[in-house]
Amino acid sequence: MPVKSEHIPRATIKRLAVYVQVLENLIREGTDVISSELLAKACAVNPSQIRKDLAYFGEFGVRGLGYYVKELNTSIKSALGVDRVWRCALVGVGNLGKALLNHHEFKLRGFHIVGAFDCDPFKIGEEVSGLEVVCTRRLKEKVAELGIEVGIITTPPERAQRATGHLVEAGIKGILTFAPTRIAVPDHVFVEYVDFFHHLYALAFNLTLIEDEQ
Amino acid sequence: MPVKSEHIPRATIKRLAVYVQVLENLIREGTDVISSELLAKACAVNPSQIRKDLAYFGEFGVRGLGYYVKELNTSIKSALGVDRVWRCALVGVGNLGKALLNHHEFKLRGFHIVGAFDCDPFKIGEEVSGLEVVCTRRLKEKVAELGIEVGIITTPPERAQRATGHLVEAGIKGILTFAPTRIAVPDHVFVEYVDFFHHLYALAFNLTLIEDEQ
């Protein structure tokens, strides 16, 4: 999928992921064609926004008609680079790590967790969701062996930076971290933070606001 | 905490949560005072950004010196409305739900999960992390009894909308959902989406971009 435009807003990428989510529901429901207006309603955005977002990557619509749902979904996934399998390593096999290892949605969406790592000797050797837990020190060797490109951090916050170090040294270029702390990485490594508490804080703020208003 | 300004950008709220994260680390390290420049470096933002974000809520700094770390942290938490306990109900006691119920970081940050709900008869009555799993139909009764204000959805996507319905009917005003699907709510209810896949898609996109460039 060639990118038509130079710079693509981060916000656009985030919305494209939402469009995929909604389009896949539409496919399940058997909808063949959808207009930007209806898709916008389902995604809670402005119709022009959708058209502009898509225009960064090409022309996918049919004037006077709308978008073919399946085709559009395929095109967006290709634009995002999620029309392939990404092999991932998970570091930190605690409650959350185990839950993610058992979460089949990952495989379903092309993110295959093929390695599970922990530094706790009691966990090493344990089997979780068909994977043997391996010592974090062996990350480099395993990343090479299994062709892993993405790291997922589910350690406690105090161990997140060390896990990051191991992942970076192993040659990982992208990290998704669930640890509620900032991590430092070299410039060429991408980090995405999944932080429940940012969201909970946002909720708390909004709820407090409306309470105060009344 | 009185809000000085009328409208506060959503992005500001998100950053305030990051500042808290970093400030709490600084407290642990024993740092007493920090300038906007150093705090900005730790949060990977612009120093003016921090000063402007804080200015929405008041004046917390000392010119020529910087900010008292503990005091600033307390002020931000108060501004966000997280200087108190928020009682939460979790709906969907699967892998992820159980992991969150056992995640003590929630309690640590003032979000107490005091009710666990599921519609699976095999799960009802089971005890997870000291909580008895209760039938989702009894949400309304339990929300009133336990003074719950926030709902957390960890059901599979296809059951998220039903869970939302039960939560809304029970009088919940804020929902944090982990289900990878959009949910519809009345205007007065706030929803925050925790979606791993948005983040993974963003990673995939960035990794694909730099691969293509080379």
Added chain:
DNA sequence: CGTTGTGAAGAGCTTCACAGCG
């Protein structure tokens, strides 16, 4: 003297409005 708080300038994203086209 050094750092904050803030008006003004700048950048970036969103929405509008309509030409273009199936």
Added chain:
DNA sequence: CGCTGTGAAGCTCTTCACAACG
């Protein structure tokens, strides 16, 4: 005729630059 694709306008958020001040 209806809906897309898109230049231009509008808006919001970010950064700059410096006066204010402990």
